Amino acid sequence: MISPRRSLALLILSGAVRLAAAADFQPAIVYDFGGKNDRSFNQSASEGAERFKKDTGIAFREFEVTNAAQREQAMAQLARRGATIIVAVGFTQASAVEKVAKEFPAVKFTIIDAVVDLPNVQSVNFREQESSFLCGMAAAMASKTGKVGFVGGMDIPLIRKFALGYTEGAKYVNPAVEVFQNMTGTTPAAWGDPTKGAELAKSQIGRGADVIFHAAGNTGGGVMQAAKDAGKLSIGCDSNQDYLHPGSVLTSAVKRVDVAVYKAFTDEKNGTWKPGPVVLGLAEDGVGYSLDEYNRKVITPEMEARLNQARANIISGKIKVSEYKAQ
Amino acid sequence: MSAPAKLPRWAELGLLPAINLVAALLLSGVVVRILGENPWSAFKLLASGAFGSQDSIGYTLYYATNFIFTGLAVAVAYHAGLFNIGAEGQAYIGGLGTGLVCLWLGAAPFWVVFPLAVLAGAVFGAAWAFIPAWLQARRGSHIVITTIMFNFIASALMTYLLVNVLIKPGQQSPESREFAPGAFMPPIHELLGRVGIAFTATPFNFAFVLALVAAALVWLFIWRTRWGYALRVAGENAAAAVYAGISPPRITIGAMLLSGALAGGLGLNELMGAQHRLLLDFPGGAGFVGIAVALMGRNHPVGIVLAAVLFGALYQGGSQLSFDMPKINRDMVVVIQGLVILLCGAMENLFRGPLAALLRRRDVP
Numbered sequence: 069m070i071s072p073r074r075s076l077a078l079l080i081l082s083g084a085v086r087l088a089a090a091a092d093f094q095p096a097i098v099y100d101f102g103g104k105n106d107r108s109f110n111q112s113a114s115e116g117a118e119r120f121k122k123d124t125g126i127a128f129r130e131f132e133v134t135n136a137a138q139r140e141q142a143m144a145q146l147a148r149r150g151a152t153i154i155v156a157v158g159f160t161q162a163s164a165v166e167k168v169a170k171e172f173p174a175v176k177f178t179i180i181d182a183v184v185d186l187p188n189v190q191s192v193n194f195r196e197q198e199s200s201f202l203c204g205m206a207a208a209m210a211s212k213t214g215k216v217g218f219v220g221g222m223d224i225p226l227i228r229k230f231a232l233g234y235t236e237g238a239k240y241v242n243p244a245v246e247v248f249q250n251m252t253g254t255t256p257a258a259w260g261d262p263t264k265g266a267e268l269a270k271s272q273i274g275r276g277a278d279v280i281f282h283a284a285g286n287t288g289g290g291v292m293q294a295a296k297d298a299g300k301l302s303i304g305c306d307s308n309q310d311y312l313h314p315g316s317v318l319t320s321a322v323k324r325v326d327v328a329v330y331k332a333f334t335d336e337k338n339g340t341w342k343p344g345p346v347v348l349g350l351a352e353d354g355v356g357y358s359l360d361e362y363n364r365k366v367i368t369p370e371m372e373a374r375l376n377q378a379r380a381n382i383i384s385g386k387i388k389v390s391e392y393k394a395q
Numbered sequence: 396m397s398a399p400a401k402l403p404r405w406a407e408l409g410l411l412p413a414i415n416l417v418a419a420l421l422l423s424g425v426v427v428r429i430l431g432e433n434p435w436s437a438f439k440l441l442a443s444g445a446f447g448s449q450d451s452i453g454y455t456l457y458y459a460t461n462f463i464f465t466g467l468a469v470a471v472a473y474h475a476g477l478f479n480i481g482a483e484g485q486a487y488i489g490g491l492g493t494g495l496v497c498l499w500l501g502a503a504p505f506w507v508v509f510p511l512a513v514l515a516g517a518v519f520g521a522a523w524a525f526i527p528a529w530l531q532a533r534r535g536s537h538i539v540i541t542t543i544m545f546n547f548i549a550s551a552l553m554t555y556l557l558v559n560v561l562i563k564p565g566q567q568s569p570e571s572r573e574f575a576p577g578a579f580m581p582p583i584h585e586l587l588g589r590v591g592i593a594f595t596a597t598p599f600n601f602a603f604v605l606a607l608v609a610a611a612l613v614w615l616f617i618w619r620t621r622w623g624y625a626l627r628v629a630g631e632n633a634a635a636a637v638y639a640g641i642s643p644p645r646i647t648i649g650a651m652l653l654s655g656a657l658a659g660g661l662g663l664n665e666l667m668g669a670q671h672r673l674l675l676d677f678p679g680g681a682g683f684v685g686i687a688v689a690l691m692g693r694n695h696p697v698g699i700v701l702a703a704v705l706f707g708a709l710y711q712g713g714s715q716l717s718f719d720m721p722k723i724n725r726d727m728v729v730v731i732q733g734l735v736i737l738l739c740g741a742m743e744n745l746f747r748g749p750l751a752a753l754l755r756r757r758d759v760p
Contacts, residue, residue: 103725131718132474135679138670138714141454159568224558224569254554255547256676266624295455312653390579393565 095120095333096129098142098152101256103132108285108306108345109325113157113180115234115307116326117249120333128333139164147172153336155329156180159226165189176341178332180325183198187343192328195349196226197233198382199321200281200359201389202350202375203239203303206319207279208245209371210301215246217272219265219291221284222258223251229392230305230321236389240378248272252287260292268300269294269322277301279318292317301366310362327354351383404711408698412739416705416747419738437716441731444715445708451715453583453597459700460599460664461486461678463606466703467613467683468658470694471523474536474617475650476630477683481527481542482658483682484549489520489659489697494571494666494673498561501575508578512667513660520659521652523549527740528651533757538651544548546682571673580668600668602660609660610696616653626650626710636707658682667712690740702739709735 104114162182220227252258266285281303282288295302298315304320334342348354423433431732472479527541557569584594617623629636629646692698713728
């Protein structure tokens with residue numbers, strides 16, 4: 069048994085610790101189903117958090133959810149244990165953020181890929197259609213057959229947004245271009261099925277496609293492998309994936325989730341974090357196409373010039389890229 | 396293969412599962428050790444994460460509720476000699492029925508929504524089980540194959556509906572709008588609060604009580620009614636059943652309807668109790684866990700409830716474990732759960748022979 073005096077001392081001590089923790093800056097991040105090592109969307113978020121840790125020496129807490137109920141539970145728990153800012157990665161976390169943010173009005177939340185309208189929530193969204201448009205252009209310019217492919221992960225509005233931008237970009241370069249579209253599946257397993265991704269890519273190649281863009285998380289690994297095996301080109305997604313198959317990956321539709329995470333943590337640390345919507349497009353360098361030593365040889369100078377021209381035109385509003393809207 | 400060694404009832408129901416569980420935990424401990432964490436503190440975290448506070452007990456029992464429904468669904472089919480792998484899809488479609496009633500009648504008071512939501516969940520779940528059942532009974536298509544296929548069809552159908560039809564306008568996430576409060580299953584903390592007992596707010600809700608009632612009814616049905624008897628006879632020996640005037644095809648269809656209806660109960664807990672909206676993939680694999688739960692619970696309602704609580708504890712304790720021990724990530728938690736399934740389900744007879752020999756030696760000196 070602990071004596072009453074000692075337990076009182078313990079109580080005061082734990083209270084003091086809790087106060088100190090609340091006053092401190094404590095970042096946390098909650099990943100979505102894909103997991104932080106998906107080499108794509110979640111991994112990009114994880115890289116942002118890791119970079120922040122490296123730059124500042126401040127550790128962060130993280131959690132990877134495995135079922136829907138855990139999102140809310142994990143966020144509430146992080147908040148109770150003194151997290152001051154929680155970054156929720158992925159649109160599926162919106163309803164959980166909404167609930168927990170109401171419960172903990174003093175904790176700040178940054179959600180990525182969704183909008184939650186609360187005074188302590190910052191909603192970061194990307195104009196994926198803009199980077200997809202540029203990738204569509206690159207695909208149509210690189211294609212010799214006039215046929216390009218798109219392999220999506222799960223059939224949801226976000227992925228249709230990629231598909232639409234890509235198609236528009238391809239048609240912008242070559243109005244006669246044929247775009248094949250396939251979604252990998254209808255369950256979250258569609259994000260982690262490289263075998264099926266490879267099959268879809270092969271079937272598109274069989275129909276004549278020679279550049280294939282994936283927006284399929286882990287599944288995309290199979291798409292890129294199949295393109296390489298067939299001697300065709302692929303386009304990566306979310307993270308810069310050019311290095312995976314140098315020379316076979318034409319470019320990547322980069323979505324700087326890492327920048328969003330890094331910035332949310334840094335802003336909160338410096339006291340400049342603000343709630344409300346943040347939209348990152350080409351103009352903000354939130355999205356873009358990648359160009360590095362790995363794909364330097366496949367992107368010709370003419371292509372680069374044309375892409376940069378289009379990029380400027382999208383930013384200035386001369387080119388309008390449609391955004392897929394769920395009705 | 397020789398017949399499994401006979402054990403006294405207390406050893407069969409109590410000791411053997413306990414030994415299997417301990418063996419699974421010891422093996423998990425080795426895995427944890429390899430990862431460089433202390434197995435004992437990991438185990439303490441797992442246990443306190445599952446039962447250490449009101450919050451964790453609430454979550455454990457909330458997960459367990461899903462597993463009771465799907466475990467019962469698998470067990471009923473099993474007694475009729477059918478291996479229903481489709482509880483996942485039946486729960487998904489059953490939840491659609493429940494969700495549609497909640498969206499449609501949201502503004503009505505709870506006592507109006509509640510019976511209709513239960514009914515709709517059961518009917519939708521049963522309807523989804525009916526097609527494979529009919530195919531098995533009349534066309535001889537194997538139920539294992541067809542129920543697996545129907546899981547995928549259910550998933551495709553739900554994605555279509557949520558992406559194109561039921562989605563709340565103006566958002567990315569394929570989710571319906573939130574139900575009105577009339578369609579919320581009363582949470583246990585609220586019910587306890589009414590009688591003056593304080594309990595932390597968790598998704599643990601009244602559906603747990605419904606699951607227990609369902610378990611009691613399944614017991615009554617299988618061991619205390621004529622239909623239940625016919626179902627067991629058909630499951631043990633179809634030829635003998637025909638000789639006794641029982642029609643195995645009708646049993647197949649009846650058992651699968653009941654099985655699907657039980658799986659449909661998951662939506663009551665998950666949608667009305669916790670999420671308060673229709674969303675993608677809400678069964679979250681509970682249909683498959685139900686198979687393990689039924690196996691471990693020996694297809695008996697009491698065993699199923701206990702096994703469901705164990706798996707609820709592994710889910711909840713496991714998430715706590717990965718929360719506090721970053722080295723043990725979520726994949727490791729799945730490994731630990733897998734070891735429990737392996738030793739308690741698939742290899743449950745591993746210790747049976749030695750244990751029987753040991754007990755015999757003690758009895759007969």
